[in-house]
Structure formats: structure tokens, C-alpha cells
Amino acid sequence: MGISARKQREKREREELILKEARDLRLSKGYLGLTMDRIAQKTEYSKGTIYQHFSCKEEILMALSIQVMEKRCELFHRGALFKGRTRERIMAMGVGDELFARLFPDDLRSCLMMRMASFREKTSLERQIRLKSLEQRCMNIFAGIARDGMAQGDLPPESNPESICFSLWSISFGVYTLMRTDIPLAELGIDDPYQALNQSCHTLLDGYHWTPLLSEWDYEKSLERVRKEIFPDEFARLESE
Amino acid sequence: MGISARKQREKREREELILKEARDLRLSKGYLGLTMDRIAQKTEYSKGTIYQHFSCKEEILMALSIQVMEKRCELFHRGALFKGRTRERIMAMGVGDELFARLFPDDLRSCLMMRMASFREKTSLERQIRLKSLEQRCMNIFAGIARDGMAQGDLPPESNPESICFSLWSISFGVYTLMRTDIPLAELGIDDPYQALNQSCHTLLDGYHWTPLLSEWDYEKSLERVRKEIFPDEFARLESE
DNA sequence: TGTTTTTCTGACTATTCGTCAAAAAAATGA
DNA sequence: TCATTTTTTTGACGAATAGTCAGAAAAACA
Incomplete structure (x- = not known):
């Protein structure tokens, strides 16, 4: 034994x-x-x-992608545990994701490869399923909060939790991917893509009427609490760099 | 001679x-x-x-990416020529992009590879610059309309044209990329990602106070005009498939 | 300590990239 | 027209890398 x-x-x-x-x-x-x-x-x-x-090179890269998604998922999960209004919890998840993107920019980049069918197809079904289920899990944490939001009256009853998630997910993915390309965002007038993403998300959430709206709440203060209560170590690490 | x-x-x-x-x-x-x-x-x-x-395989893929971007740029450009309010023109550009995504899904996919530094670096500086300038041109068409919008009072004077462009660009890029992954969007509750993207863009534009707001204008009618006046052939082709 | 089982190794094959000397084709000119 | 020069094309070749597998080495066992 x-x-x-x-x-x-x-x-x-x-x-x-x-x-x-x-x-x-x-x-x-x-x-x-x-x-x-x-x-x-x-x-x-x-x-x-x-x-x-590992049966091939792609399998190794797939395993790395899975590790990345596990870490990301964990940050998401911790963000979701924030004690506050449902929209604050969504914001906390966003903060977790931004922290990840800032702390491990190259890991996010490496995941891009597994978005391409040609590479993914060479990997074992087992790992493909594992990665897919991790992505599904992220979405579910998100959608769960949206459902809480509807239950607590923070979101209109006719909202569609999935499409809210999808838009936030898409824009984050888009921003993080475009950022890593060598398009000179600064030259295009984008000085701080993280700030731009943050603002776009708030705009979307306001558009979905997810209360309290940006104008009705001090989200700067929420951010401060998220930093201290949920991600103290990550913020310290980010600042020490 | x-x-x-x-x-x-x-x-x-x-x-x-x-x-x-x-x-x-x-x-x-x-x-x-x-x-x-x-x-x-x-x-x-x-x-x-x-x-x-072509000096290497990546060079060929880069050349293909450039062809794709040229075609895309052209559809953007045509959309921007729509005679109407500035926000309608933005919408027309979005329609052009959606048409491209629907008509040539695999070409968009192939461009993803050139987002990865490891591949891009193997290509000639000349083509790298060409691709970058095409992307820049797309952004400029966009930003130009936003500036028109500000001049005509459709956008608040304190708006930042570049960050508006960036958010729309990011979310489109995100949606089109995620769509092509084998994540089963339908299972996640996203039946029509194009529709979801369209709605998110309107939400963002409303958030930027780009008038006329969605509630103040019949954009369905605008869409009908865009189809007929700008992209008749492409729509016919799409429907014949 | 000898036998069996498991694990590890690196030489080997296959594939593909990218090169280049030689062959073929085209242009030139008397 | 045909010999000479220039340009273009060719595919055999060398190098790099993926992936295999028979046998060596190590570990477990009895």
C-alpha cells in the first residue's frame, strides 16, 4: 500500500x-x-x-491552461464570497480577474492557443472536458450571483442572467487579449485598458439596471473593502512589483 | 517593358x-x-x-490575415458611409462586421494566430506594419464617427472617442472569438450570440449617452435601411446559404 | 540474493522546415 | 535560327523536432 x-x-x-x-x-x-x-x-x-x-506537446499546453483556469476560478470564487450587495460581489469577481491578468499576464496569453480547434483537437478528451467544465464553473458562479440579484430585487425580474454573464465575459476576454497584442493601445488613446474595462463593465451593468447603479453607490469604497477583505495578499504582491 | x-x-x-x-x-x-x-x-x-x-509558413498566415483585415476594413468603411445619424452609422459598421463574421467564420478564426507574439515575430516587419495599420484604420473610421457625433451633439462633449471604440472593439472581438471555441454557448443559455452582442453594444452606446438612445429611435428600421442600401449583396448571400 | 515487475532511457524513424546547386526555361542577340 | 546569358524552377538534401519502442536499469518481491 x-x-x-x-x-x-x-x-x-x-x-x-x-x-x-x-x-x-x-x-x-x-x-x-x-x-x-x-x-x-x-x-x-x-x-x-x-x-x-503527456502524449504530446499540446497536451502539456492544455494541462497548463487547466492550471491557469483553476487559479482563475479560485480568484473568481473568492470574489463571489464578498459580503455585500450582489453588484458589489460581481465587482469583486472582476477585481479578482484583473488581479490575475496583472499578476500572470503570460499565462493568460498561453491559454489563447487552446482556443484554436486545431490545437485543442490533439489533446485528450479528458482534459478537454476538464477545461470546459472549469469554464462552465466560472460562468455558474457568475450566473448564480445574477440569480441572487433577481431574487433580491437588484435586477429586474425579466433579466436574463446568462446574457449578462456572456457580455461581461466577452468584454473581459476581448480586453485582456487585445492588451497582449502589440497593438500600441497607448497610441490609439487608451492609456489604461484596465480602467477602460472597468468602466465598460459598469456601463453594461447600469444598462441591465443592476442596482445600486454606479451613480447611487460608492463603488470606490467597495473596491477598498474588496482589496482589504478578499485579496490582501494579491494586492500586496502587485504593489511590491 | x-x-x-x-x-x-x-x-x-x-x-x-x-x-x-x-x-x-x-x-x-x-x-x-x-x-x-x-x-x-x-x-x-x-x-x-x-x-x-513567402519566407516561412507564418508569413503565409500573416498574408492571409492581412487579406481578411482588408476585406473587413472594406465592410467597415462601407458601413460608415451610411447616410443617417452618427449612431446609425456606428450600427451600420457593426452590421458589416457581423456580416463578415457570418460569411467567413473560419477566416476570422485564422487571424487569432497572429495575435500570438510567438507567431507574429516570425513574420516580416513589413507585413507586421501593414496589419497594424489596417487595424489602426478600422479604429480611425470608428473614432471619426465618434468625433462627428461629438460635433453634432449626439455625444456629450466630454466623451472620449477612443475609449468608446475600444470597448465596442473588445466586446466584438471577445464574442466572435468565444463563439468559435467549442464551448457550447447554447448550453450556457446563449441562443443567439449575435443578438447578445448587438444588445450589449446598444447598452454600451446608451451608457455613453450616444443619441438617439435605443428607446428614442426605431433602430429596426435603420437596420432595414442598412441592409437594403449598404449590404444588399452580402445579405442576399447570407440568406441563400 | 535471485527473480519478477516496473520504470526509464536514448537511439531510432518519420515528418516537416528551409536551403541551394543544378536543371530547365526564357530572354537576348548575332 | 541557334548559341549564349539571365532568370526561374526544381527537388534532393541537411537540420530540427515529434513521437516510438526494445532493451537497460532500478525497484519490488519472495
């Missing part, structure tokens, strides 16, 4: 080492510089051993 | 043939199935000849 437990643990640890080195390599050499030989060299295992864990 | 003119024409034609076959291959076999040998075979030229036109 003890032996197989140890072996399982060792396997898990090795898997994590592989992912860690792969992540570093992707960071320093980019996707095209990430090769199986290099991963083998860095982990000090042979290529065969790497292939026992 | 005649000879070198003919040769130049032949070169251009060959280049177009290569791009056409590359596009077909990408469509049928995906990015990973698009190889230089296959392109050579399909075009009935040798690999060396292909390499005289």
Missing part, C-alpha cells in the same frame, strides 16, 4: 515539475521554442518519461 | 494562387495540417518556388 501511494505521489510531483519547466520555457522561448527535448533536458528526465505523462 | 510587366503580373497571380490554396488547406486540415509540401503539391509548384514568395 505504502509503496503504491508513494509512487503515485512521485508521479504527481514529476508531473508538476514537467509543467513548471514547460511553463518557464514557454515564458522564455515562446511557443515555438518549447520543445520536448528541451523539457526533458530541463527536468533531467528522458524524453520517454515525459511522454509517459 | 512588356515582359517585366507580364512577369510581375504572373508573380502576383501566383502569389494569389498560393494564398488561395493555403486558405483551403487551413480550412480543411487546420493549422497543424497546413504544410509547405502540401501547398507546393496543391499549387503544382515546387517548394522552392513557394519559398520565393
Whole structure:
């Protein structure tokens, strides 16, 4: 018993080492510089051993995407736990997402690849399902708050929680992706894309009549509370950089 | 003279043939199935000849992205020419973009790759600049209408044209990209992402106080006019599919 | 300590990118 | 027309990388 437990643990640890080195390599050499030989060299295992864990390069990238989504999901989840009005909780989730985007910009970038069918198709069904369910989970946290909002009268009864989620999700995804492209946003007159995103989200929420409206509430104060109560460590880390 | 003119024409034609076959291959076999040998075979030229036109695979994909952006830009441009209120003109541009997304879904998908630094970096500076300037042109058409809007009093004088553009651009980009992923939007409660996008854009525009507001104008009627006056062929084509 | 089972290895094959010397074709000119 | 020069095309080749697998090494077992 003890032996197989140890072996399982060792396997898990090795898997994590592989992912860690792969992540570093992707960071320093980019996707095209990430090769199986290099991963083998860095982990000090042979290529065969790497292939026992991951059937192809795409599988490794998929595993990295899953790690990213897990971390993101966790920040979302913590944001959703904020004690306050439903719209404040949505904002807290947004803050979590922004923190993630600021702290791990390159990880978000690497996920983009898995949006392309050609790459995703090479990965195991198991991981595909895992990633999809994580995305679904994020959406559900969101939609849950929207439903709370309707129950508490913060949202009109005829609202459609899913389409509210979808628009916020789309605009965040769009902003974070465009930001990472080398289009010079500053030259186009966008000095602070995070600020622009934040404002757009408030505009959308006002448009959906999610109360209290921006004009009726001090969301700066809410932001302060979110920082202190929910993400103290992340904010500290961000500021120390 | 005649000879070198003919040769130049032949070169251009060959280049177009290569791009056409590359596009077909990408469509049928995906990015990973698009190889230089296959392109050579399909075009009935040798690999060396292909390499005289394009220094690498990424260069071909970049050239395809540029073609896509040119086509998109043209639809934008036509939309902007709509005779009407400034907000109607913005809507007409949105209609153009939706038409493009519906008519050429796979081309939009292929552009995603060029968002990734790792790929873009392998392409010639010349094409990089060309693509960037096309994106810039799209933004300028947009921002120009926003400035018209301010001049005509349709937008408050303190508006920021660039941030309005950026939010619309981000949400469109986000929706079109997420749509092409195999996340089952229908299961998440999004039956019609185009409709959702359209509504979100109106919400944003209302939020920016771009008059006439959605409630003050019959935009359905405007849409009808845009169809008839600006994009008759594209709509016919869409309906015949 | 010998046997069995599991794990690991890196040489090997296959694929694809990108190059380039030589062949073919086209242009030139007497 | 045909020999010479210039341009274009070709596909065999070298290099890099993905992915495999028979045998070596290590671990577990008895």
C-alpha cells in the first residue's frame, strides 16, 4: 500500500515539475521554442518519461491552461464570497480577474492557443472536458450571483442572467487579449485598458439596471473593502512589483 | 517593358494562387495540417518556388490575415458611409462586421494566430506594419464617427472617442472569438450570440449617452435601411446559404 | 540474493522546415 | 535560327523536432 501511494505521489510531483519547466520555457522561448527535448533536458528526465505523462506537446499546453483556469476560478470564487450587495460581489469577481491578468499576464496569453480547434483537437478528451467544465464553473458562479440579484430585487425580474454573464465575459476576454497584442493601445488613446474595462463593465451593468447603479453607490469604497477583505495578499504582491 | 510587366503580373497571380490554396488547406486540415509540401503539391509548384514568395509558413498566415483585415476594413468603411445619424452609422459598421463574421467564420478564426507574439515575430516587419495599420484604420473610421457625433451633439462633449471604440472593439472581438471555441454557448443559455452582442453594444452606446438612445429611435428600421442600401449583396448571400 | 515487475532511457524513424546547386526555361542577340 | 546569358524552377538534401519502442536499469518481491 505504502509503496503504491508513494509512487503515485512521485508521479504527481514529476508531473508538476514537467509543467513548471514547460511553463518557464514557454515564458522564455515562446511557443515555438518549447520543445520536448528541451523539457526533458530541463527536468533531467528522458524524453520517454515525459511522454509517459503527456502524449504530446499540446497536451502539456492544455494541462497548463487547466492550471491557469483553476487559479482563475479560485480568484473568481473568492470574489463571489464578498459580503455585500450582489453588484458589489460581481465587482469583486472582476477585481479578482484583473488581479490575475496583472499578476500572470503570460499565462493568460498561453491559454489563447487552446482556443484554436486545431490545437485543442490533439489533446485528450479528458482534459478537454476538464477545461470546459472549469469554464462552465466560472460562468455558474457568475450566473448564480445574477440569480441572487433577481431574487433580491437588484435586477429586474425579466433579466436574463446568462446574457449578462456572456457580455461581461466577452468584454473581459476581448480586453485582456487585445492588451497582449502589440497593438500600441497607448497610441490609439487608451492609456489604461484596465480602467477602460472597468468602466465598460459598469456601463453594461447600469444598462441591465443592476442596482445600486454606479451613480447611487460608492463603488470606490467597495473596491477598498474588496482589496482589504478578499485579496490582501494579491494586492500586496502587485504593489511590491 | 512588356515582359517585366507580364512577369510581375504572373508573380502576383501566383502569389494569389498560393494564398488561395493555403486558405483551403487551413480550412480543411487546420493549422497543424497546413504544410509547405502540401501547398507546393496543391499549387503544382515546387517548394522552392513557394519559398520565393513567402519566407516561412507564418508569413503565409500573416498574408492571409492581412487579406481578411482588408476585406473587413472594406465592410467597415462601407458601413460608415451610411447616410443617417452618427449612431446609425456606428450600427451600420457593426452590421458589416457581423456580416463578415457570418460569411467567413473560419477566416476570422485564422487571424487569432497572429495575435500570438510567438507567431507574429516570425513574420516580416513589413507585413507586421501593414496589419497594424489596417487595424489602426478600422479604429480611425470608428473614432471619426465618434468625433462627428461629438460635433453634432449626439455625444456629450466630454466623451472620449477612443475609449468608446475600444470597448465596442473588445466586446466584438471577445464574442466572435468565444463563439468559435467549442464551448457550447447554447448550453450556457446563449441562443443567439449575435443578438447578445448587438444588445450589449446598444447598452454600451446608451451608457455613453450616444443619441438617439435605443428607446428614442426605431433602430429596426435603420437596420432595414442598412441592409437594403449598404449590404444588399452580402445579405442576399447570407440568406441563400 | 535471485527473480519478477516496473520504470526509464536514448537511439531510432518519420515528418516537416528551409536551403541551394543544378536543371530547365526564357530572354537576348548575332 | 541557334548559341549564349539571365532568370526561374526544381527537388534532393541537411537540420530540427515529434513521437516510438526494445532493451537497460532500478525497484519490488519472495
